[in-house]
Structures are given as C-alpha cells and as structure tokens.
Amino acid sequence: MQHEEQCVDRAAGTGDIRKALMSGNQAIARGAYEAGVRVACAYPGTPSTEILEHIRAFEGIYVEWSPNEKVALEVALGAAIAGVRALAAMKHVGLNVAADPLFTAAYTGVNAGLVIVSADDPGMHSSQNEQDNRHYARFAKIPMLEPSDSQEAKDFVGLALDISERFDTPVMLRTTTRISHSSGIVVLGAPQAPRRLPYKKNPPKYVMVPGNARLRHIEVEARLKALAEFAEGFAYNTIEWNSTRVGIIASGVSYQYAREVLEKNASYLRLAMTNPIPEGVIRGFAAKVDRLYVIEELDPFLEEQLRAMGLNVVGKRLLPVTGELTPEAIRRAMIEEGVLAGAVAGAQVALVPPNENANAGAGNHEAGDAIALPARPPVMCPGCPHRGAFYVLRKLKVVATGDIGCYTLGVAPPLSALDTTICMGASIGNAIGFAAAAAMDQRPQTCAVETAAKAAEAEAEAEAGAGAGALATSAAAVPRKPVAVIGDSTFVHSGITGLIDAVYNQVSIVVLILDNGTTAMTGHQNHPATGVTLRGTATHRLSLEDLVRACGVEYVAVVDPYDLVATERALRQAAAVPGPAVVIARRSCVLLPGARPADRYIILEDRCTACKLCLSLGCPAIEVRDGRPVIIRGSCAGCGVCAQICRCDAIAQHKAGEYHE
Amino acid sequence: MSEPSKPIGVRSVLIVGVGGQGILLASRLLASAAIGAGFDVKISEVHGMAQRGGSVVTHVRLGTKVHSPLVEMGTADFVVAFEKLEALRWLPYARPGATVIVNDLEIPPLPVILGAERYPTDIIRRLAAGGRRVVLVDAQGMARSAGNARCANTAIMGMLARRLDLGITEERWQVAVGDVAPPGTAEVNWKAFCLGYTCESYK
Numbered sequence: 067m068q069h070e071e072q073c074v075d076r077a078a079g080t081g082d083i084r085k086a087l088m089s090g091n092q093a094i095a096r097g098a099y100e101a102g103v104r105v106a107c108a109y110p111g112t113p114s115t116e117i118l119e120h121i122r123a124f125e126g127i128y129v130e131w132s133p134n135e136k137v138a139l140e141v142a143l144g145a146a147i148a149g150v151r152a153l154a155a156m157k158h159v160g161l162n163v164a165a166d167p168l169f170t171a172a173y174t175g176v177n178a179g180l181v182i183v184s185a186d187d188p189g190m191h192s193s194q195n196e197q198d199n200r201h202y203a204r205f206a207k208i209p210m211l212e213p214s215d216s217q218e219a220k221d222f223v224g225l226a227l228d229i230s231e232r233f234d235t236p237v238m239l240r241t242t243t244r245i246s247h248s249s250g251i252v253v254l255g256a257p258q259a260p261r262r263l264p265y266k267k268n269p270p271k272y273v274m275v276p277g278n279a280r281l282r283h284i285e286v287e288a289r290l291k292a293l294a295e296f297a298e299g300f301a302y303n304t305i306e307w308n309s310t311r312v313g314i315i316a317s318g319v320s321y322q323y324a325r326e327v328l329e330k331n332a333s334y335l336r337l338a339m340t341n342p343i344p345e346g347v348i349r350g351f352a353a354k355v356d357r358l359y360v361i362e363e364l365d366p367f368l369e370e371q372l373r374a375m376g377l378n379v380v381g382k383r384l385l386p387v388t389g390e391l392t393p394e395a396i397r398r399a400m401i402e403e404g405v406l407a408g409a410v411a412g413a414q415v416a417l418v419p420p421n422e423n424a425n426a427g428a429g430n431h432e433a434g435d436a437i438a439l440p441a442r443p444p445v446m447c448p449g450c451p452h453r454g455a456f457y458v459l460r461k462l463k464v465v466a467t468g469d470i471g472c473y474t475l476g477v478a479p480p481l482s483a484l485d486t487t488i489c490m491g492a493s494i495g496n497a498i499g500f501a502a503a504a505a506m507d508q509r510p511q512t513c514a515v516e517t518a519a520k521a522a523e524a525e526a527e528a529e530a531g532a533g534a535g536a537l538a539t540s541a542a543a544v545p546r547k548p549v550a551v552i553g554d555s556t557f558v559h560s561g562i563t564g565l566i567d568a569v570y571n572q573v574s575i576v577v578l579i580l581d582n583g584t585t586a587m588t589g590h591q592n593h594p595a596t597g598v599t600l601r602g603t604a605t606h607r608l609s610l611e612d613l614v615r616a617c618g619v620e621y622v623a624v625v626d627p628y629d630l631v632a633t634e635r636a637l638r639q640a641a642a643v644p645g646p647a648v649v650i651a652r653r654s655c656v657l658l659p660g661a662r663p664a665d666r667y668i669i670l671e672d673r674c675t676a677c678k679l680c681l682s683l684g685c686p687a688i689e690v691r692d693g694r695p696v697i698i699r700g701s702c703a704g705c706g707v708c709a710q711i712c713r714c715d716a717i718a719q720h721k722a723g724e725y726h727e
Numbered sequence: 728m729s730e731p732s733k734p735i736g737v738r739s740v741l742i743v744g745v746g747g748q749g750i751l752l753a754s755r756l757l758a759s760a761a762i763g764a765g766f767d768v769k770i771s772e773v774h775g776m777a778q779r780g781g782s783v784v785t786h787v788r789l790g791t792k793v794h795s796p797l798v799e800m801g802t803a804d805f806v807v808a809f810e811k812l813e814a815l816r817w818l819p820y821a822r823p824g825a826t827v828i829v830n831d832l833e834i835p836p837l838p839v840i841l842g843a844e845r846y847p848t849d850i851i852r853r854l855a856a857g858g859r860r861v862v863l864v865d866a867q868g869m870a871r872s873a874g875n876a877r878c879a880n881t882a883i884m885g886m887l888a889r890r891l892d893l894g895i896t897e898e899r900w901q902v903a904v905g906d907v908a909p910p911g912t913a914e915v916n917w918k919a920f921c922l923g924y925t926c927e928s929y930k
Contacts, residue, residue: 192773394800
C-alpha cells in the first residue's frame, strides 16, 4: 500500500481515528468501506490503482484484481444485481474496455448500489490519451458525481450508492489525477452494517434480448428525467454568493482552482453532480450574475450544455481544451477579461508549466530566461529485464509494435525500439496489420529493392561489428516478421484475443511477451499469471506458455532477457518459422524483492577504449565522466547486459562481497 | 521570513527532485507537522510513469483554509529541491523573493549521460537571480553524519522547518517524523532532521 493511514486526530480515550490525511483514492476506499460495499474490483491503472489497494485493508469486502476493466465491471454489476453494494474502479481508458457492460448496465439497472469510479488523467502524467470521461456518463445516460477534494471523494461514494439504489442505476464517480493523487484532511465516519437486498429472478429487467431492452430503454429515459428533477434539489450542488459581477460554474478540482484564484471576486455555483445538470438551478444562478463563466478541464462538457440552454456563457474561448487546467491559466484568463487586476505575467513562456514527464525539453524554460534545460524523461531502471530484449530488437531492425507498461519506455532513445503504442493489447493486432499489409504488397520490384537495401544495411552493421562477437550473424538471417512487444499483465488483460487471431488466420508475426512477473508500471500489482491474489494469497498461476500453446502457437520459446545471445537466437528462430510464434522473455522486475542479482559490474579503465557502445543501452547506471563511460557505484543492478555487448571485454563482474557500495 | 504573498496566509511549498529520492515522504512529513499544528493542508503528487527516474514534483499547501492542491506558478514561498537541475526546472513556480533550498547534488538525466545535452553549470547563479534566497545544502553528508544516507530527505526538511516560520513546535516535528518514517528509522530520521534544522547554507 502506498500510503498508510496517517492519523490526525484520535478520539479521547478510545484511540479511534476521527480525522486523517488521505489521498482521494484512499478516501474513496474509506468511503466504500463506510458505505457497506461488499464487492470491489479493478484492473490497476494510474491514477486509479490505490483505490483497491486501500480497500484491501478492510475486512469483509471481496476484492479482486480483475484481468481487465470489462471483467471488473461485469463482476461488480453481477454482485449488485445479486444484492450487495459493489464498486469497480478504473482509469479513464479502462472505461473504454468496460464500455460494453457499462452501456447495457444502464439498461438493466442494479439491485444494490453500483458505483463505477473513472479516474481521468488530464495532462497525461501516465496515459496514452487525455479523453474526458464525463462524456461517458452522458453517453450511457447514468448519473455522475465529481468530488473536489478528498473529503468529498469519501462522502460521494456513499452518496453515489444511495442514488444508485434510489434510481436503480449504476452511478459514475469521476475523479482526475489531482483528486485521486492529492491529499487532504478527511473526517471519518462509522461503517454501515452489512446488508443484502433480496435477489429476485427478473429476466425482463436483467436479460437484455431486444424485446426486453426496448422496454428498458424507455425506463432509462424516464429515469434520466427523474434524475434531472432530483439534481435540482441535490444539496451538494452549492452556491457561494460574493460579488454578482462575475459568476463561475465549475466542478471537481477546477472549482478549487477557480475559488483559489478568484477568491471573493466572484460567486460560485459548484456542481457536485454533473450529469444530469440542474438546469433550473443554473438558470437561477445565471440570472443573478452579470457575466457567466464555466471553468472546466479538457472538453467544454458543461459549456456546450449551457449554450444549448441558451445561456450566454464563456469557457473555452479563454481556457485550454488540451492539457491539465492550472490556477495560472485561470488567472491569465480572468486578467484578460478584466475580472482580476494585474498584468498577464510576462511571457507565454512563463505560463507553460514544466512537463513532469519532461519529454518536451521545450517546455522547460525559466521565466524571462528562455534557455532550455535538459529534459529528464522517465527511464527503464538499471537492471530492468526489458533493456536486453529491446537492445536485441533494435539490433534486428524489425518493426516492433508496442503496448502499455514500463516497456513503453523502449520507445525512447537510445533504444528507440518501438513503432507503435496505442492501447492495452494493441501490439498484437498492430503486428498482424503490419504483416497483412506486407502480404498484400503487390509491388515485387519495390520489395526487391527494399530487401537489397536492408541486406546491405545489415551487412554494413555486421562489418562495423556492432554487438559482441557471439551476437554477430549473417545479414541474410535478419528476421522481417513484425514483433509485438507486450508485458505479462497486459497480455492477460487483452493480448490473448489478438494472439488467437494470429493463429486463426495464420499470420506471420512474433509475439514477444516481456514477462517480469508483475504489473510494474502501476506499482507492482499481482495478476493471474503471478499466482498471487490482491489479498496476497496463493492461487492457481496461469502458465503463459501453456496458454499460448493452447491457442495453437507451435513455436514457443522461454528465454532470460539478461542473456542476449539466447534472446537473439530465440527471436531469429521465431522469425524463421512459418505463422505466429511466441518468445517469452522471463525475468522478474528488478524492483521486486530479491530480484537484483548479487554481483555488480565495473568498467576496467585499462581495457576500455571509450567506444561508448555500452551507452546504447540507455542504462542510467552508466554515465560519462571526462569522456569515458563509468558505472555508477550503487546504481548498477548487476544484470551484466553491458558486459555482453562490450567489444573490449572491458566490463567485468565483481562478485558479491568484493564490491562495497 | 518575508511577508506572505497572499493575505489568506496560505504557504506554498514545491518539493522537487528525481523519482526515488524520497520526495513523497518529505511532503508527508511537512503535512503531518502542519496538520498537527492545526493547519489545513493539501498535497498533490504524481504517481506512475513519472516515478521511473523522471522529474518528480510534489505541491504542498498549508494555511487556515486551502482550496487548490496545486501551487500557482510564480507564487511558491519555498522551492525545496533534492537535485540542482530540478531546482532550476521548477523555478518558475517560485515567487519573487522566495527561498530555494537546494541539495548540492547533480544527477545527470539520460540526455546528458548520452552526451546529447549538457548539465547546466550556472544553476546557483540562476536560482539566486530576481532576489531569491538560495540555501545550498549537502543533504547526503548530513544524512551520513546522522547515520543513514537514506535520510537525506528528512535532513532537507529540517532546513525547511526552521525557515518555514509557522510556529510549529519541535515536539510536533518530532511526532511528524515518527509518523512518516519507515518502521525502525524514526530515531535516525529525527537526528538527520535536527542536523538539517541547525545547518547553515554552506555557500
């Protein structure tokens, strides 16, 4: 668990915690506990992951890491229909995977309450897109609550479940990174006694064949009208009257930014429930203020609805549609509008926040001193088992379609090994597409030229002696099959169906499963192929090699990615066989306890010719000092991959005990 | 310390560094002490990809009533940097006259390691421009003196504590260190904190 409960205030005498500093995610977990949730499911995904990790701490709740978000929501829905309160949590893009059950769950409704937490990631701190999931609530016609701090994150879980039961609908609880991963003080409540609603078999409600679904759709529309009426009196939509010169409509963390920047210079209508919106309340507020602004992050979700109501409102004319909303963006907009006094602070440059992922060096300027700073992109750790696999892939010059996980970092220089990254599991389908496109290529002349060029290129490389002698092979054997690169957890999540497609249609691809035995990027969660549950108990371990063989793959090799020769040999063999082939590169994530090898490596100065080939691994444990590569003491994890590629035998192993960190 | 930038008395602290330097623990230490002293507190952190050796920032805001969990650019009273380049990267968040506490440590990012870019050589000068006060500190050295090199983060927070000027008592800080320190390390962390508290900038 990332954050232990930090006590702020204990009740005198009893020692019971009454107040605590909690992240939004931790507060949601607490809210689920207090509201009597009995089943909670998720697939890990930033920024939602810690919700289930915290719920796990409570007794009496069935918790699971589901293989993916679709299964998570289906399990939670089943539990709700069966009569216990349930929660499914996911990141924004996870709801795409769960969208199929979501839309029909809106038709069936629930029995006991069902809350779906969607944790969005504006600014893409750790995501492949920044879609605005508020649209999902409107699209699926379900109510949505948006907490604006940790206290509300906790309280709104119970509220959502009450609404869910009262209106017989799933309810979406939508957070963003700055709600999920911000912490604030939370006043704790007492947990509700467990209860179970009776389940009655009711096929017209729960079996969505067309004849039943047509009737349920009518119910959905009627329910939406009832919810709109409910929203008018919903006590958590609040108005703070200050100056009526300016009125602000906002929700979630955007409200907090607006309140901070504008202080008492504006009146505020804060919407806790953003679907459906309370049109009457909004009209009443709008009528009393001179100028009306909507301050919202990402899409003009509220603004467009307000415009459709005929209100004269300003929003995205002033505020960005892309990236995270920031207090400074609001201040600049309000200064431009004359709402706040002051100059628009100097340069636009000064208002571009440094990118935390720091991929874009251009964003890193000092105000008034526009000198770009070196970016600090996230990197694969020293000893990361993915590094060796990517080194070999790059050497083989194959098309490598990527996937979602730490190994997405293989796109960065110097490895630069990936061609695509789309979504969970897409690597395999993408590779099939590349192979299909090549197969449809009807231009033999062009092909011949390309092949000749590639052969010449590879030959030149072989002559240049790239790689250790043992790795040098003839250019003719360079494999041309596209390689799908996917992690173990991601493969289970949504890679299996892609592989079945490759087998079914006999498409020549290689699937390289980087099996590090965990879901590393989100903080080392277990999954079906680790053989350990969310509660830490041993369970059946899904065997990836048995699974891919059962799918019909004939060539299956398991290699240690620390062994470059074996990894390259397996990939070449996989490329040589007809049809789909699978290589499983198996080695524990180096951050897992006990995963670091005992030995360390050093560069022998007398042998090193400073050719810097070792730098092509992009290992943060190797740096250049005075023009020569040096392995940083204390950083080396002992994988030995650099020693294998060194052409001068200049990287030597130091046995454990000889090396003092 | 100089007058707060906002009449509502909210102090904004940006804690920055490189993934793995113990920044989350440092921000929780500050929050814990401030809450103990009766302040409202909000922290904002980022998890996931940024933690893989990337640039990491935590926003801490404390005061009578805190709305935004994010520090507005140009308003931070303190920038606490566990690494020099990161101090410079996040400097746009500092207000004029802010105090920048910076660990005298250079961790070259990958583009520098690969020779594609250079590590800036004039960081301290640039930090001190515009009337900012720069406090340079050898946190690793203090942590080693305290008995555990991993306590560099608490040592830096000790330096911040003395300059924070919020009237938080020594007892509250000690309780906070005990609250957030990993099991069995409260004593050595408190020692590192105290060394930081009494330390002067050495440049």
